[in-house]
Amino acid sequence: MALTRITSPHTHRALGTGAVMRNVVLATLPGLAVLTYFFGLGTLHNVLLASAAALGFEAAVMKLRSRPVWFYLRDCSALVTGVLLGLALPPYCPWWLVVLGSAVAIILAKQLYGGMGFNPFNPAMVAYVVLLISFPLQMSQWAAPQDIGGQTPGVIEALKLIWLGSPIDGYTAATPLDTVKQNSSLMLDALYLQDPVLSAGQFVGAGWEWANVAFLLGGLYLLYRRIFTWHAPAAMLASLSLMAFLFYDGGSSQSGGSVLFHLFSGATMLGAFFIVTDPVSSAVSTRGRLIYGAAIGVLVYVIRIWGNYPDGVAFAVLLLNFAAPFIDYYTLPRTYGHKKSERATRKVDQ
Amino acid sequence: MELIKVWDIPGGVHPPENKHQSMAEPLGYIDIPPQLILPVSQHIGAPAKPIVSVGQKVLGGEVVAEADGVFSANVHAPTSGTIAAIVEHLVPHPSGMRDTCVIIDTDGKDEWVALSPWEDFAERDHDDIIKRIRDCGIAGLGGAGFPSAVKLNPRANHTIDTLIINGTECEPYITADDMLMRERAEDIVAGTQILARLLHNPAKVIIGIEDNKPEAIERVRKAAEGTDILVVSFPTKYPSGGEKQLIQILTGREVPSGQIPATIGVVCQNVGTTAAIYRALRYGEPLVKRITTVVGEALEQQRNIEVLLGTPVHYVLDKHGFNDKKASRLVMGGPMMGFALPDTSVPVVKTTNCLLAPSKKELPPPEPAMACIRCGMCAEACPAELLPQQLFWYAQAEDLEKLETHNLFDCIECGACSYVCPSHIPLVQYYRAAKGEIRQHRIDKEKSDRSRRRFEFRQERIAKEEAEKEAKRLARKKAAEEAKKKLAEQKAAAPAEASAAQAPASAVDADKQKAKLERLLASAQESLKKAREPLADDATDEQREKQAARIKQAELKVSEAQKKLNESHPGEGTSAGNDPVAAAIERAKAKQTMDPADKLRASIESLQKRLEKAEQKAADAERDKPDMADALKQGAIKLQEKIAAAKQELADLAPPKSAPSQSHSEKPVSASTDAAQAAIERAKAKMSMAPDEKLRSSLESLYKRLEKAEQKAATAQQEGSDKAEALQQGVDKLKEKITSTQKELAELTPTTVAEETPQDPATSDAASLAIEKAKAKAAAMATMSVADKLRNQVDSLEARLEKARSKLAQAEQDNDDNLDAFKTGVSKLEDKLAATREQLAEHE
Secondary structure (H helix, E strand, O other): OEOOOOOOOOOOOOOOHHHHHHHHHHHHHHHHHHHHHHHOOHHHHHHHHHHHHHHHHHHHHHHHOOOOHHHHHOOOHHHHHHHHHHHHOOOOOOHHHHHHHHHHHHHHHHHHHOOOOOOOOOHHHHHHHHHHHHOHHHHOOOEOOHHHOOOOOOHHHHHHHHHHOOOOHHHEOOOHHHHHHHOOOOOHHHHHHHOHHHHHOOOOOOOHHHHHHHHHHHHHHHHHOOOOOOHHHHHHHHHHHHHHHHOOOOOOOOOOOOHHHHHOOOOHHHHHHHHOOOOOOOOOOHHHHHHHHHHHHHHHHHHHHHOOOOOOHHHHHHHHHHHHHHHHHHOOOOOOOOOOOOOOOOOOOO | OOOOOOOOOOOOEOOOOOOHHHHOOOOEEOOOOOEEEEEOOOOOOOOOEEOOOOOOEEOEOOEEEEOOOOOOOOEEOOOOEEEEEEEEEEOOOOOOOEEEEEEEEEOOOOOEOOOOOOOOHHHOOHHHHHHHHHHOOOEOOOOOOOEHHHHOOOOOOOOOOEEEEEEOOOOOOOOHHHHHHHHOHHHHHHHHHHHHHHOOOOOEEEEEEEOOOHHHHHHHHHHOOOOOOEEEEEOOOEOOOOHHHHHHHHHOOOOOOOOOHHHHOEEEEEHHHHHHHHHHHHHOOOOOEEEEEEEOOOOOOOEEEEEEOOOEHHHHHHHOOOOOOOEOOOEEOOOOOOEEOOEOOOEOOOOOOEEEOOEOOOOOOOOOOOOOOOOOHHHHHOOOOOOHHHHHHHHHHOOHHHHHHOOHHHOOOOOHHHHHOOOOOOHHHHHHHHHHHHHHHHHHHHHHHHHHHHHHHHHHHHHHHHHHHHHHHHHHHHHHHHHHHHHHHHHHHOHHHHHHHHHHHHHHHHHHHHHHHHHHHHHHHHHHHHHHOOOOOOOOHHHHHHHHHHHHHHHHHHHHHHHHHHHHOHHHHHHHOOOHHHHHHHHHHHOOOOOHHHHHHHHHHHHHHHHHHHHHHHHHHHHHOHHHHHHHHHHHHHHHHHHHHHHHHHHHHHHHHHHHHHHHHHOOOHHHHHHHHHHHHHHHHHOOOOHHHHHHHHHHHHHHHHHHHHHHHHHHHHHOOOOHHHHHHHHHHHHHHHHHHHHHHHHHOHHHHHHHOOOOHHHHHHHHHHHHHHHHHHHHHHHOOHHHHHHHHHHHHHHHHHHHHHHHHHHHHHOOOOHHHHHHHHHHHHHHHHHHHHHHHHHO
């Protein structure tokens, strides 16, 4: 009697790549909800449009590459890229910006390298940086949170802003990171009292603090589900905190901002739990991921305080994407039965 | 009960245990099957050798295949019957390969050989115990099938301080060891005590059991009461039962990569093996049956059975209501490390701990693999702390070097990485394939290394042989010299006869050398003359200086050449001192018997000396009294003409002289030379494969051919045949060939040839011919301008070099023994050519 020949192991854990990706999308929902609550429909629209565009481009490329489209869409990696890009883009940015970003992420940053698993850079961050450099005006106008007296655009206005290109000036406000970066005359306490966004918040700034808390919760959920390990995000948050602590200087006008300020403003938590944890473009070993995360944390602070951009998560992540293979070479774990860990650069006599 | 610290292992997974299904029923038994299939290789190591013949009756417990060496194990007949066949049969192996099997038709009587139980097994001698374990064919029942006797007999330099009995059984579904521990805890404990004794009572004796088998732990603890054995339980996690992992859990130590546990003082045995060892010692029972878990939803009955080795799997399955339509596959072993069977005709063997027949729902077919997203779940699960995703990456790229730096060979193939992989990549399969590839690569490398070493050794040997040959050649040369000396002594003893013999004996040699020296002298003189040519009035001081230097150099050369010539013919020059004329007269007086050639030579010498003086005078005059210079120069030229004439005469004289030299040596002095001749002949006979002899023999045949060809050509010419021209051409060609062969011969062993030619009647002819030619050439050259001479020389050197090179190429192709000789010949010629060209350039 002939039987099926299958190699061991014969049993598999249920969790598949598609499930991993869907968990990631699920974990972004609290953050998305908070952003929508504070900044209106802009971000939600971004996420939906970017996801649809990303899936569309993915399907188109798969068709061009003569691959089974549905099999690859089902892994949901394109969906994750779209969602993350949508979350990162400013609310109410023009529709073409979102679509262009999705195209860059899927076609340029992912499929040109061979598709899922082969991209050396985080696709969403590549797209974000391409847009930031190419369209600085559109990319630096962030909507004002609803708490501060101003109104968020309604559905009609939102669609007008996005699809017809109405001027957005009336709805924007400086982000906490912008405000602190541009401050050169006030003590931080005074700045907090004066600035509308900062003063409206509980501890960092209206809207931003809660968005970061929500992303933190989402990240903790993923940790609980063992979708990724704690090493990279913890290292990033720790090194960012350390930098903020070292350069806080008690809150002078030259201060970079408190530890809490840096942890809960900008893209810190989104970056720590949804970008830094992207396995494809990060270092692989436990030690490697600690180094990778810590370096990103340091770079985020450096770019925020001494760089030209108010936030630096995207740049920091891309720079460390470059360094990941190098880190991998020097951080092989010590294998059972070996006295010390090897280096991948070791020569073997064969 | 002493407590023991338990360590954790890195990684690991928790797949569904599925152990309850087979533990619902007590240990079962099935009937003796009609046929048993016993593979000769049920263990790691050399296959056993069948020692029965087809048709032979065997009893239960009889050895049917004998261990082939220490690293092997006996195979016994599990029951009585007849040997039906010894054939290649499908065996349980991941590759689905076939191997030699002894097939027994059972008779159902189950008659056994008389076993020899040992009541006093505990007191038996160490070596006896080891021998019995070996005789009973005990091999590890846990999975690998390591011959137990080997493991229990560690090397003297390994002190064992810990004995671990492995009752972990971490694989899902399998409960064979669990059942054994519940049913036969006493056997295990007794076996453990014996093993401890064999290993000289290690400090720690531990039976390790995962904490998901509380009943087994209880039973074994009870059985071990009152002994030093520690029964340790630890948290359930796959793959805790791996030998390396269990050692880490129970001792905190790691087995060094590529080594065995004994190097860190640990020996590990499976509980089943331990019980089997006890039964072998106490009752003399060979290993012919084992407990196997029969489980899976494709079966109606799931339980543990004690089954005879060799029982076909289909027989077992049939007894348990196997539904092949329901089954997704059939696995021997557990779901993590077991392998899918290609067929149900394979037998149960010593390492078969489980037969798993899962339904499609239970173990669905694997999902298609997706791209690796480097999530790192595999690295988290790896108990060996490898980076499976990187290994996968390099395995795909076939980067063998990187695979080794990432410690591929420390992978225990437990399958934890594949189990957790969200992309369903069959990682272990990639590692197995990569390991195979690296092993193959190593074998290939070993092969190529070996052949390289062989090649190098051969080169060495050839060089050595060459050196030996060279030494022999030198010895032969010495022998020849001695023979010659003897000849000279004989001649001295009989001067009357010898004087006639000596002259021709050395004539050729001396003449040749002399001709050469004379040529040298002539050319030196010519260059001196040229150097002395007056410079134009407007010549600069620098030019004058140069000229002076050139003159000096030329003079030096001339005097040197003169000196050499004198030295080589001491009879002619040494006593002459500084007055060549007086010396010449003296010589002329002293040697009335001197032959005309020698006379001529002497006169040439004196003329040259006069010329030198005349030239000196001319040069002086040029400097001091220019009006007298012309007259003096005229005198010098006349002298030169005289020299040339004398040389011509000498050249004309030479041929008739060498012709009689042969007859001289052969006829009148034959008596005195015979002894020497014989000695030389003997020496030559010894040179079995000497290339010069070859050349000589070829010369001989060439001469014969030349003679014939000349005759033919002559007759053809006489008859006016139109073939005459062609024949003449053939003759010319033969002549060319002869000269080239002679040259070769001269180059190859110049000294030998020079010494032997006079005595060798076959070649003396050729030698004299060559000398003749050389002399003619010398004569011709004497009248030639220096540049022309040099040009001629260059041409001839070029021709010789070309020939030598082609010869060398030929030698290289044939890997001739005399390759080196050819090489030095070529390089010498090249040097000479370069020097001559330089000279030519100077003159032009």
